[in-house]
Amino acid sequence: MGTVVNAANKEEANRSLADLNPTVVFVLGGPGSGKGTQCANIVQHFGFTHLSAGDLLRAEIKSGSENGTMISNMIKEGKIVPSEVTIKLLQKAMLESGNDKFLIDGFPRNEENRSAFEAVTKVEPSFVLFFDCSEEEMERRLLSRNQGREDDNIETIRKRFKVFLESSLPVIEYYNSKGKVRKIDAGRPVEEVYESVKAIFAPKDEKIDAGRPVEEVFELENEKAD
Numbered sequence: 610m611g612t613v614v615n616a617a618n619k620e621e622a623n624r625s626l627a628d629l630n631p632t633v634v635f636v637l638g639g640p641g642s643g644k645g646t647q648c649a650n651i652v653q654h655f656g657f658t659h660l661s662a663g664d665l666l667r668a669e670i671k672s673g674s675e676n677g678t679m680i681s682n683m684i685k686e687g688k689i690v691p692s693e694v695t696i697k698l699l700q701k702a703m704l705e706s707g708n709d710k711f712l713i714d715g716f717p718r719n720e721e722n723r724s725a726f727e728a729v730t731k732v733e734p735s736f737v738l739f740f741d742c743s744e745e746e747m748e749r750r751l752l753s754r755n756q757g758r759e760d761d762n763i764e765t766i767r768k769r770f771k772v773f774l775e776s777s778l779p780v781i782e783y784y785n786s787k788g789k790v791r792k793i794d795a796g797r798p799v800e801e802v803y804e805s806v807k808a809i810f811a812p813k814d815e816k817i818d819a820g821r822p823v824e825e826v827f828e829l830e831n832e833k834a835d
């Protein structure tokens with residue numbers, strides 16, 4: 610019985626999300642490349658809801674969920690949590706937000722994440738914002754992040770870099786082959802990085818584009834890139 614009810618709930622969540630037809634931007638880049646920092650800026654100026662997959666997973670651990678121990682162990686090892694768990698959390702957060710524009714930060718992290726998200730939600734990203742940063746700089750940032758995260762130690766950081774190169778970069782390459790990647794040089798100071806980010810979200814010619822809905826701006830940017 611429980612299984613039948615769960616299946617019905619899942620169907621319902623998938624359908625409502627497809628009906629919402631949300632605008633989704635995936636925000637990707639190595640650990641410490643500045644995804645969260647820049648997402649906070651974008652939210653303030655462009656009306657998106659920021660969903661960090663890592664934050665949702667950490668909240669799930671704190672909530673005492675039955676998956677908590679598994680998630681916690683995977684994060685400590687820098688491994689990627691099974692798609693089903695992460696997608697469920699993202700779907701729930703999207704439906705509860707009341708918004709239809711999302712920055713999905715730190716997901717998808719591998720090919721399986723990517724294909725499962727598209728298959729389950731029927732949602733494709735408008736584009737992928739890719740923060741490109743050297744490992745040396747990312748390591749420096751993570752070691753001074755000071756948020757008490759259990760994975761911000763040198764041993765786990767090295768594992769996360771390896772997972773990023775082996776599993777996450779191929780996802781960026783996949784979207785690049787579809788012309789959907791907007792690459793940012795993320796090794797610069799926060800304000801400079803944000804200038805480049807803004808140029809992607811904001812119309813370039815304020816006189817012509819003032820007041821355009823954000824979806825149109827995306828179309829404009831995509832046309833330019835084609």
Ligand SMILES: Nc1ncnc2c1ncn2[C@@H]1O[C@H](COP(=O)(O)OP(=O)(O)O)[C@@H](O)[C@H]1O
Pocket residue numbers: 638639640641642643644645646647750751753754755795796797798799800802
């Ligand atoms: N451009 C930048 N230059 C220097 N430090 C940065 C920059 N962007 C973010 N940081 C700092 O680096 C750390 C990691 O940034 P964060 O946004 O949490 O990265 P991510 O979400 O990609 O893991 C944080 O302590 C943040 O304050």
Ligand SMILES: O=c1ccn([C@@H]2O[C@H](COP(=O)(O)OP(=O)(O)O)[C@@H](O)[C@H]2O)c(=O)[nH]1
Pocket residue numbers: 638639640641661662663664666683684685686687688689690691695714715716717718760769
């Ligand atoms: O979709 C996701 C996002 C995060 N994680 C796990 O959460 C950790 C921290 O991810 P987050 O994006 O919060 O931080 P980052 O590594 O980018 O600094 C990762 O190393 C993974 O173990 C995951 O498994 N799936």
